Amino acid sequence: xxxxxxxxxxxxxxxxxxxxxxxxxxxxxxxxxxxxxxxxxxxxxxxxxxxxxxxxxxxxxxxxxxxxxxxxxxxxxxxxxxxxxxxxxxxxxxxxxxxxxxxxxxxxxxxxxxxxxxxxxxxxxxxxxxxxxxxxxxxxxxxxxxxxxxxxxxxxxxxxxxxxxxxxxxxxxxxxxxxxxxxxxxxxxxxxxxxxxxxxxxxxxxxxxxxxxxxxxxxxxxxxxxxxxxxxxxxxxxxxxxxxxxxxxxxxxxxxxxxxxxxxxxxxxxxxxxxxxxxxxxxxxxxxxxxxxxxxxxxxxxxxxxxxxxxxxxxxxxxxxxxxxxxxxxxxxxxxxxxxxxxxxxxxxxxxxxxxxxxxxxxxxxxxxxxxxxxxxxxxxxxxxxxxxxxxxxxxxxxxxxxxxxxxxxxxxxxxxxxxxxxxxxxxxxxxxxxxxxxxxxxxxxxxxxxxxxxxxxxxxxxxxxxxxxxxxxxxxxxxxxxxxxxxxxxxxxxxxxxxxxxxxxxxxxxxxxxxxxxxxxxxxxxxxxxxxxxxxxxxxxxxxxxxxxxxxxxxxxxxxxxxxxxxxxxxxxxxxxxxxxxxxxxxxxxxxxxxxxxxxxxxxxxxxxxxxxxxxxxxxxxxxxxxxxxxxxxxxxxxxxxxxxxxxxxxxxxxxxxxxxxxxxxxxxxxxxxxxxxxxxxxxxxxxxxxxxxxxxxx
Numbered sequence: 001x002x003x004x005x006x007x008x009x010x011x012x013x014x015x016x017x018x019x020x021x022x023x024x025x026x027x028x029x030x031x032x033x034x035x036x037x038x039x040x041x042x043x044x045x046x047x048x049x050x051x052x053x054x055x056x057x058x059x060x061x062x063x064x065x066x067x068x069x070x071x072x073x074x075x076x077x078x079x080x081x082x083x084x085x086x087x088x089x090x091x092x093x094x095x096x097x098x099x100x101x102x103x104x105x106x107x108x109x110x111x112x113x114x115x116x117x118x119x120x121x122x123x124x125x126x127x128x129x130x131x132x133x134x135x136x137x138x139x140x141x142x143x144x145x146x147x148x149x150x151x152x153x154x155x156x157x158x159x160x161x162x163x164x165x166x167x168x169x170x171x172x173x174x175x176x177x178x179x180x181x182x183x184x185x186x187x188x189x190x191x192x193x194x195x196x197x198x199x200x201x202x203x204x205x206x207x208x209x210x211x212x213x214x215x216x217x218x219x220x221x222x223x224x225x226x227x228x229x230x231x232x233x234x235x236x237x238x239x240x241x242x243x244x245x246x247x248x249x250x251x252x253x254x255x256x257x258x259x260x261x262x263x264x265x266x267x268x269x270x271x272x273x274x275x276x277x278x279x280x281x282x283x284x285x286x287x288x289x290x291x292x293x294x295x296x297x298x299x300x301x302x303x304x305x306x307x308x309x310x311x312x313x314x315x316x317x318x319x320x321x322x323x324x325x326x327x328x329x330x331x332x333x334x335x336x337x338x339x340x341x342x343x344x345x346x347x348x349x350x351x352x353x354x355x356x357x358x359x360x361x362x363x364x365x366x367x368x369x370x371x372x373x374x375x376x377x378x379x380x381x382x383x384x385x386x387x388x389x390x391x392x393x394x395x396x397x398x399x400x401x402x403x404x405x406x407x408x409x410x411x412x413x414x415x416x417x418x419x420x421x422x423x424x425x426x427x428x429x430x431x432x433x434x435x436x437x438x439x440x441x442x443x444x445x446x447x448x449x450x451x452x453x454x455x456x457x458x459x460x461x462x463x464x465x466x467x468x469x470x471x472x473x474x475x476x477x478x479x480x481x482x483x484x485x486x487x488x489x490x491x492x493x494x495x496x497x498x499x500x501x502x503x504x505x506x507x508x509x510x511x512x513x514x515x516x517x518x519x520x521x522x523x524x525x526x527x528x529x530x531x532x533x534x535x536x537x538x539x540x541x542x543x544x545x546x547x548x549x550x551x552x553x554x555x556x557x558x559x560x561x562x563x564x565x566x567x568x569x570x571x572x573x574x575x576x577x578x579x580x581x582x583x584x585x586x587x588x589x590x591x592x593x594x595x596x597x598x599x600x601x602x603x604x605x606x607x608x609x610x611x612x613x614x615x616x617x618x619x620x621x622x623x624x625x626x627x628x629x630x631x632x633x634x635x636x637x638x639x640x641x642x643x644x645x646x647x648x649x650x651x652x653x654x655x656x657x658x659x660x661x662x663x664x665x666x667x668x669x670x671x672x673x674x675x676x677x678x679x680x681x682x683x684x685x686x687x688x689x690x691x692x693x694x695x696x697x698x699x700x
Contacts, residue, residue: 031215037116038124038215045126047192050087054129054136055185061140061147062178087130094118094134102229112222125195128188128218135225139181142232176251177231180258184221184228187265191217193272198279213271217264224257287417292425295443302338305441306330309340309418310379310408318413319377322404333406335439337374337461339448341405342422343432344381345395348402352566353432357452361405364457374460376405379414381428387411436462450574450581453567456484467578476591477614481572485564489531496613497527498645502557502622503535504606507550509622513608514556516629523636524644530557534565536573536602541565572598594619610645617645620652628652 094115101111119127145158191214231250291308299305307330311318317327346354365371380399386392400407408414414422422428426435426446434452436445438461445451448462455470474480478499482489492499500517504510514530521528532551534544541562551559560568576595579586586592597619601607606622628635628651638647 030219033113034116034215034219037113037120039120040123041121043121043123043126045087045122045129047125047129047195050129050133051185051189051192054133057136057140058181058185061143062181087133090119090130091133091137094130095137098134098226098229099138099233102226102233108223108226108230111226112219115222115226116219123195124214124218125188125192128191128221131222131225132184132188135229138229139232142235173231173235173251176254176258177228180224180228180254180261183258183261183265184224187217187221187261187268190265190268190272194268194275197272197275213264213268217261217268220257220260220264224261227253227257284415284417284420287415288420291417291421295421295425295441299441301335302437302439302441303330303334305437306333306338309421310377310413316409318409320400320407320409322400322406325401327409328406333375333377336372337439337444338437339374339376339462340435340437341376341378341432342381342426342428342435343378344430345392345399346432348399352563353449353570354403355563356567358404360452360456364460365404367457370457370460378403378405378407379422380408380411381414381419381422381430382411384412434462450577453571453574454578464582468582471578471582471591474591476594476616478609478611478616479614480575480591481616482568485567485571486531486560488558489529492529493611493614495527497529499611499613500528500530500557500608501533501611502530502606502608503533503602504622505535505537505544505547506606506622507547509606509626510547510551511554511556513606513622513626513629516626516632520629520632520644523632524639526644532557532559533568534560534562536569536599537605569602610648612643612645618649618652624652624655628655 097115097118098111101114115131116127119130122130194214231254234250294308295305311330317329319328319330319332320326321328341357348354361376364374378400380396382392382396387396396411400409426433426443432449433447434445434449435443436448438444445462445464448459451459451462451467451470459466459470478501479490479493481501482493489499498521502510502513510532517528517530532548534541534548544562544565548559548562551557572595576592576599579589579592579595584592586596594616598607598609601619601621604621606626608620608622608625609616610618628648635647635651638650
């Protein structure tokens, strides 16, 4: 790196302070020399206010192009009142010493060492900031004369004595000098940042490894300060005209120092960033472990856990009341069941699940038996970078304005440790879940949505015990499948009508099936009601709209609205999930067998479910059923002796296994909790093979 010599010429002229650039390739020797000057006695300097003063002086005196305008009175009053009185002597002494040594003969390295020896009792970062302050004191005087020599008679006379040049003639030199000063200021801020780290709280190998780097960086910054002081002393009108001064050499030395300081700053900034990241990770990990311990402890109420999950260190009211749209405190949730709806932002106009949940919530709040016992709180999980965009902020406000329950006012109130807790302990995977916490802060359900879809408010308080009790009251039947979806269908059930629910996405098969079934109904003189309930085989209900329109236009059968289709399949999936979570055995549980059959057949194509009233008599594959209906004339005589559906079921069970049967399959989301260890195929009754499938829904 660069070094320069100061020497006096033999003819008595002013000494040439910068004569030669010497590259020093090894910082080890330098580090050892400056560490020998370091003898701290425990004194402490608050460097941040001093750096603010330095930056404000440069901002007001020198055209450095500092981006952030300094604020008036931004320096703490306590610092200016007491600390500056103790430091002003040191700053003035260093400034005088620097000025003297730069105007007399001497080696730059020796000047740096002597200045560091004067500051031997100060900490490393204190030495650097004091040296920078001493130089700025001298450099700002130079710029004051440049800026005010035309408007102030006093300044003009002093400028004549000091031979201050015309700034326009030295623009290139001054630009380079100011750039070096800014690099030194940035490096000083970085080094001060190291000594503000809470090193005593965390093991930081990056910090210990940066000590030698910091020592060398302080040395080269001091060299840069000395160079700038010498360089400034050469910026006189006389020297500008002096042909013996080689400005090109000075600029090369300035550039070499700038490169060295820039490189040191880049290396240290990376190390400092690594340190901050380690500290932040340690802090977040400690907060996470503390939250885990907190949720495992016994409490007299839920407030402590609620404050850990939502408010954190934020004193502002963290909730918005969905009814009044006013802010609210967590105290309103004390000793209540709290249902946390955890999800990302949603589109209320297309979110069937949200609309249905709103209906269930409003019914619960209208029911005097539980309306005061629980509250629902939406916890929006939003990426911090996304939250900075206006589009995301507006969408958040729309979501909060739509829901009738409480919402966390700002996603930032949900800290990173809490998000990790939600992911690892609540098993949140970007799909909405409904976590239930009891009045004492214990989690009683990791996801009560399936209970909500099956039983609505009757599932309250959504515990495993309540879930088991509700299933003991249920039997397999059509009323279980369609409860709360279609009032007309419930009337058909209670009147004992023959009912066919069917699904699939092949219009030709659907048309053939419905026309044939209706013809048979007329032959038997029975009331036969048919309803198309959609399918899960399409990724979105919107893809079914052309088929739905064709069914309606051709009057093939009754057809549910899209939201009813969504709710039907959601309830079917929820019922099977509930059975799996309760560890039901599909070989012994008829409800579980029928649910599996319904979902598997739907995945294979067209299917149909036949019932009389609520009694489900048969669920089968569409092609096989259509085959039987086409051959109705061959077995209709048997119907005269027994019920139509009983005979249809017998005929279906007698069908030989077809070679072209598609594979039966049933998918489980492992994030939902327990998955079954084994399952029986509804077609061949053999154990099904378990496969692992990875699926990406692109956040839909």
